[in-house]
Amino acid sequence: MLDPMGEAESSRTGFIAIVGRPNVGKSTLLNALVGEHVSITARRPQTTRSRVLGVLTRGAAPAITQFIFVDTPGLQQRTRTLLQRRMNETVRATLAEVDAVVMVIDARGWKSADDEVLSLLPRERANVVLALNKTDLLPRYDLVLPVLADCARRYPFTALVPVSAEKRGQLDELLDEIALLLPPGQPLFDADAVTDRSVRFLAAEIVREKAFRLLGDEVPYGIAVAIERWQETAQRAQIVAAILVEREAHKPIVIGAGGAKLREIGRLARADIEALLGKRVYLQTWVRVKPRWSDDAGALRALGYE
Ligand SMILES: Nc1nc2c(ncn2[C@@H]2O[C@H](COP(=O)(O)OP(=O)(O)OP(=O)(O)O)[C@@H](O)[C@H]2O)c(=O)[nH]1
Ligand SMILES: [Mg+2]
Numbered sequence: 001m002l003d004p005m006g007e008a009e010s011s012r013t014g015f016i017a018i019v020g021r022p023n024v025g026k027s028t029l030l031n032a033l034v035g036e037h038v039s040i041t042a043r044r045p046q047t048t049r050s051r052v053l054g055v056l057t058r059g060a061a062p063a064i065t066q067f068i069f070v071d072t073p074g075l076q077q078r079t080r081t082l083l084q085r086r087m088n089e090t091v092r093a094t095l096a097e098v099d100a101v102v103m104v105i106d107a108r109g110w111k112s113a114d115d116e117v118l119s120l121l122p123r124e125r126a127n128v129v130l131a132l133n134k135t136d137l138l139p140r141y142d143l144v145l146p147v148l149a150d151c152a153r154r155y156p157f158t159a160l161v162p163v164s165a166e167k168r169g170q171l172d173e174l175l176d177e178i179a180l181l182l183p184p185g186q187p188l189f190d191a192d193a194v195t196d197r198s199v200r201f202l203a204a205e206i207v208r209e210k211a212f213r214l215l216g217d218e219v220p221y222g223i224a225v226a227i228e229r230w231q232e233t234a235q236r237a238q239i240v241a242a243i244l245v246e247r248e249a250h251k252p253i254v255i256g257a258g259g260a261k262l263r264e265i266g267r268l269a270r271a272d273i274e275a276l277l278g279k280r281v282y283l284q285t286w287v288r289v290k291p292r293w294s295d296d297a298g299a300l301r302a303l304g305y306e
Helices: 026-034 082-097 112-118 141-154 171-179 199-215 248-255 257-277 297-302
Strands: 012-019 052-060 063-071 100-106 128-133 159-162 223-232 236-245 280-289
Touching: 012 026, 012 082, 026 052, 026 063, 026 100, 026 128, 026 171, 052 171, 063 171, 082 297, 100 112, 100 171, 128 141, 128 171, 141 159, 159 171, 199 223, 199 236, 199 248, 199 257, 236 248, 236 257, 248 257, 248 280, 257 280
Parallel strands: 012 063, 012 100, 100 128, 128 159, 236 280
Antiparallel strands: 052 063, 223 236
16 A cells, blocks of 8 residues: 555565574474475484575565565585585575574574574674574473573573474464564565475475485485476476485485385375375486586586575
């Protein structure tokens, strides 16, 4: 609606970075906040490689609040490959652009790696909320209190909210705190949008998530997924996905005895992609050796990690 009197806008819209060291639950928190699986998660660190947007719209006109969350890769301690350096650059660039920041730590206590994340936060802007995640893992909830006191001394957070991304604990409280930091403005995305990423990228990430989870530490980080073919009709989709490994020796590990691993990756991924697309999916997966893809700028771009 026109606002000729220049009265205060009642809608708020803003970008919120989710930052933290690897494996504290940033992506799980993003998914829980937007209510959809837009960013992949796994028990091991270094799961998220690029920036992923998750959108949540609350309220109705004229008082809409649109949260545009930016999930970032966990801040890497080692920056050996181009991919790892890009991941850290992504975190820094994101922090400079957003309206608010949610820093995530493990509620069981502050770690030295959290200091490095803290050192990147803007001191002059009071726009950082601390989320103490995984409170469900505390033997007693009140054990979070000394951790809260400790964290409050470290940085002038505008709020400190204990949450459990996995059990959906205290997420509304966290959203209320974030909303206070968002500037007035009209929504940028449709009310039902949940991400800016293409379904093609999400499908590739789903395959990568299953591979990550099933392979454990057998193929350390040297894995990526490229969609080689995508044919879609109203009723079904035919997808060919290549799992890229850096070494010939990794190929049999991904394939597994008699193809069992690869079949299981495909089976789990297909179910999730069907849910994502809402139609029948025929998914073919295969393994290709692509040496040093994580150091190849062209490959990183093609894989959507930029
Ligand atoms: N018990 C419990 N586990 C959680 C919670 N949140 C996340 N996790 C688990 O923690 C692990 C890491 O979660 P991710 O969301 O992938 O962590 P991340 O911070 O995005 O990790 P990177 O992208 O590698 O930096 C997964 O096994 C999650 O299931 C929580 O609230 N409670
Ligand atoms: Mg992540």
